[in-house]
Amino acid sequence: MSHANALLSPKGRLLLARRVVVHGWNLRRAAKSMSCSPATAKKWADRYRAAGEAGMRDLSSRPLTSPNRTPMRIERRIVALRFTRRWGPHRIAFHLHLNRSTVENVLRRFQMPRLANIDRVTGLPVRKPKPIRYEHPNPGDLVHVDIKKQGRIPDGGGHRTLGRAVGRKHRGHQGGRGYAFIHHAVDDHSRLAYSEILLDEKKETAAGFWQRANAFFASHGITVLRVITDNGPCYRSGTFQAALGPGIKHKFTRPYRPQTNGKVERFNRTLEAEWAYAAAYTSDEARAATYQQWVHDYNHHRPHSGIGNTPPINRVHKVSGSYT
Structure with missing residues (x-):
């Protein structure tokens, strides 16, 4: 996503595209006026022809396909363990022999609330204050x-x-x-x-x-x-x-x-x-x-x-x- 004051913000892209499409500027001249490459000028001109002013907005960078995404079967097991056992990502990862980051990404993708924010009786999300953790320095101190x-x-x-x-x-x-x-x-x-x-x-x-x-x-x-x-x-x-x-x-x-x-x-x-x-x-x-x-x-x-x-x-x- 571009900075709000960047030269090629959505407003600047629209100006660039209109110079090419509406006013008939060639790509090299239009690109020089906005301090960008001719390839960039062509990209925004093509976007303007296809979608008009709406085409000047940033698009999602999400890939069309994710061949390395966690299989759906594993995702279902992760979600099932969260529902049935109320385990955190570290415990689920240990049980399924997965990376903790993989489990966290799956739980985030399915919008699962943190265990600290779940009522253990109803299973509904609640907001709880973060506890202060203390610990004695040596075994046997307490x-x-x-x-x-x-x-x-x-x-x-x-x-x-x-x-x-x-x-x-x-x-x-x-x-x-x-x-x-x-x-x-x-x-x-x-x-x-x-x-x-x-x-x-x-x-x-x-x-x-x-x-x-x-x-x-x-x-x-x-x-x-x-x-x-x-x-x-x-x-x-x-x-x-x-x-x-x-x-x-x-x-x-x-x-x-x-x-x-x-x-x-x-x-x-x-x-x-x-x-x-x-x-x-x-x-x-x-x-x-x-x-x-x-x-x-x-x-x-x-x-x-x-x-x-x-x-x-x-x-x-x-x-x-x-x-x-």
Whole structure:
């Protein structure tokens, strides 16, 4: 597109074309008057003859054919993954073995809104303020600990995958199977996670979980200095404080501010999208049997956009054992 004050702006092109077509100037004379080549003068004169004044506007530079464009089959898979999994371009590119820029171009071509601008319940675009990201400099500087209550799946399958009518039938007259309590510990710097599905959220259960989580981090060369939890009774108990020991500082989140524990809250969201409701499980036991493998994949194979599209294990300074 030409500059508004350029000599060959649409107004200047019109003057050039009229000198050739209307006033009968030869191409060389008209080109010299506008400081351009005779070939350029001929191009605008031909455009004027064909389309009149409208032909002086800039045309699209888009090619008539794009032989190297991503095949439609791949484009449909990209769009389908965005709709069904709510994945970002980096995750889709990793899954389909494509360049991230290719996925971004396809999403842009289909006018797909950014995940940050989508309401996760309705799927409609919304505008959200950009969050401020913080991160501690070393593994173990801060570990986020939390408990996620997860509804148990009735035998035969639940309503999320089979519909409410079938799910209610499988649930029977007992009002459901209650909840499982998934305890998490996520390192702030590396995002390395330790998680277990347990029966309750009592203080003894939370304390025992932390002892195993601390041993897990220690096996990876991480010395935990601080732990942050919400204000739940199990975390304020003397039993949990004793499990932490004198070497670990315990911090609490601000009341009604889950953003303070944002790393583990983000882990909960990923867990729901990529494990809890990612497949049509026929029982709660079938889903639970896949959990530790999913956590392993999360730690060792899944790319994380917040840490440069690498898995958390790559950010651990000292890696013990073999991970495949």
